[in-house]
Amino acid sequence: MIRYAIVGAGRMGNAHANNLSCIENAQLAGVYDILPERSRELAQKHNAAACSSLDELLALPNLDCLIVTTPTYAHAEAVQAACQANIGIFCEKPLCRTQDDADRLLALLEGYQKLFAVGFVRRHMYKVIKAKQMLDANTLGRILYCNVDLPHGKYKRMPGDWFADFELCGGAILDMLAHHVDLCNWFFGQPVNVYASSLLLDSKLPLPADYVASIVNYDSGVICNLMSSWQRVGRSGEMMEIQGEKGTLIIDGTDLLTYYDQQGNLQKIDPAAEFPAPKVAGHGVDNVNAASGFFRQSLSLTSALAGEKLPLPGIKEAYDSLKVGLAMIESSQTGKVVAF
Template sequence: MAIRIGLIGAGRMGANTHAPAITVREDVVISAVYDPLPAAAQVVRDKYQATICESAEALAARADVDAVMICSPTYTHIEGIRATAKTGKPIFCEKPLCRSLAEADEILKLLKGYQAPVTVGFVRRFGAGQQKFYEIVSSGVLGPLRIATAEMMLGVYKRQEGDWFADFALSGGMILDMFIHHFDLFNWSFGMPQRVYAQGTLLSRKQPEPADYVSGTMTFRNGVICNLSGGWLRFGRSNNYMDVYGDNGCVSYKWGAPNVTLILKGQEPVVYETPEPLPVFQAEDNVWLDAILGKGKVKVTLEDGVNAVKVALALIESAQSNRVIEL
């Protein structure tokens, strides 16, 4: 029998990314969809024969919905989680989990002791290159770890005023929406930071068009110092790199590249080829869907989602207050 998915949010991440990723499986169907934009919901209805619902609550409560995917804008995630928590059904929520610490606390209380699989959409954990990067960092080959860097300059930002994505109060800007990938990845490798400091534009409306930039530092409890630099820019180069340095060498990875580079002191670089066995969103979704079927557990937990939000919001607080924030 197929897993019947209710899809909350029929935009870029819902209709264009996760819907095709899950429906390549013969044991998954999209049975219901909710989006406040009727035209968006209609696209999913037409393609997948899904029933259009009038609210997140109506969708989650349907007898023909076995599990819920929340792919709506960040500031609305809490609505889908509240609705689904009442039903006890499995939950997939796109990153970031929520927009505020109050919402994070509420979600933890709502889902305390929850029996069904819950996961957060940190897709980068499922990329073959990112997994190789993590394996090298965790192996000890680099020696005592000292430094990490993350650079994500995106020169193709197109959003305009009136779009929720260009509204800092709704999206959290570059820090919460994009760098949260790196906060999760570094938490995965190092644990939570001890303190953070940041400077940023925070989608300031003093600019002629929406754009964002952040420069920050995170110091982890294991002593690793991490430098962040990234922006949503309307021109210029785009890149997406991570590095970790230890006493014995460093490892570098560019997101989406088919290889990872290890450079040990006094040795030639070693390039590990990392082809993707599956499209990365399909690999991510499969883990949650298999967990629903009792075939393993989710790899990204609710607590992982909350912890990444805490790091992002601490960096935002630092940028707003010009203070070092202790976690």
């Protein structure tokens, strides 16, 4: 049995607990949130211990892994404590909020003997795995460019919420675009330079909202154009369009991939049909979609903690995605290209 602890019993803490409850060899041992009622509520739902401090949580017997789902600015503290306790760590993306914290975590985790994984959930989605296979098989030929369009049209956060404070969450760049920056890094190689313009979640606006337009150049020659927004009214969606010399592949918000071959023929690919259905077990709770990236991420994490060799994104991937995000922020602030 793999025994988990969760720090941060908000939206993602609850989501991970729900997924774990549907995995046969996973057990939630304890929960800690700075708001005691949240610890109690989540712990009660999953028959776990409600702890009154992070130290108490990490002192639970036979823990295998701490899941860090605190706000971004508080990740580093929890990751460091879990390192001291010498247990596995799963940290939600982004790795942390600042370069200093990122450097400290990189130094701490590079030689870490236990598992460290970061929550780049898209890497666990069938459509993304299939897209990576197609890129590796050179189906699209040499890749020329990639467009990422990531608007969130129902941004409701208000001042006082950490999600509306740029210094705490890093706005659309660090919070939302982090996923697609990671995919660009995974697909296209080493980023060479970054240019960006962003509202940086401007708190002077009557209702804080965000917008970023950025270009990242890769050493492979691929040009990536990434846009993301948090808007009060407007469309939501996601689209990653990868243009190669032999075809164009689109990963969007649906489960299907869209592929245009060299002759312009359109093909819809159903990646889920190519993978075995995941096993759902345990006491189970509502709202768990076994085919979702989130469930598959929890399954892979549990299998990796049980000793299976699985390529989970770790500290290097987390650090590299953050590096590009922080460069977008720097470029937006200085108006200059940031070269690596």
